[in-house]
Amino acid sequence: MTTDSAQKIEINLINALEDRGLRKTSARAAVTQRIEAAGDAFTAEQLCRELPEVGRATVYRTIRHLVDAGALCKLPILDGAPMYSVARVEHHHHTICSRCGAVGEFRHSTVERVMRSLEKEIDGDIVGHRMEIFITCNQCLADNAKGDSHA
Ligand SMILES: [Zn+2]
Ligand SMILES: [Zn+2]
Ligand SMILES: [Zn+2]
Structure with missing residues (x-):
């Protein structure tokens, strides 16, 4: 697939929160650090499980603020809870694996032209x-093909 050379943006999630007037608390820092370290798409419940020391309400509220700030993308999932992924390029679309939930970002000039037309x-x-x-x-x-050959 040919993609536009999209401009990468450095995301600092805790700064995105402070830009919205939220104080940097240890709970919020724990949430943003966990998201940055994961590098993968996640559900709010997963994040709650990985951060038992942070209250659920704080996890959910922090995610909502990051989505509103444009630092996180909220991804609809065909069946199940929405997933979130860090927005690494300014305007982009997503591929979502319907089996494992892996999220990719892409930009394509043809898509944007169609949208404009x-x-x-x-x-x-x-x-x-x-x-x-x-x-x-x-x-x-690949996993599927492996499974088939063993069947
Ligand atoms: Zn995204
Ligand atoms: Zn997959
Ligand atoms: Zn677009």
């Missing part, structure tokens, strides 16, 4: 769009 056909002003493509990732395909 839709503007003429849609009543009103488009103020944004989102797109998630559900896939079976290569890892899951």
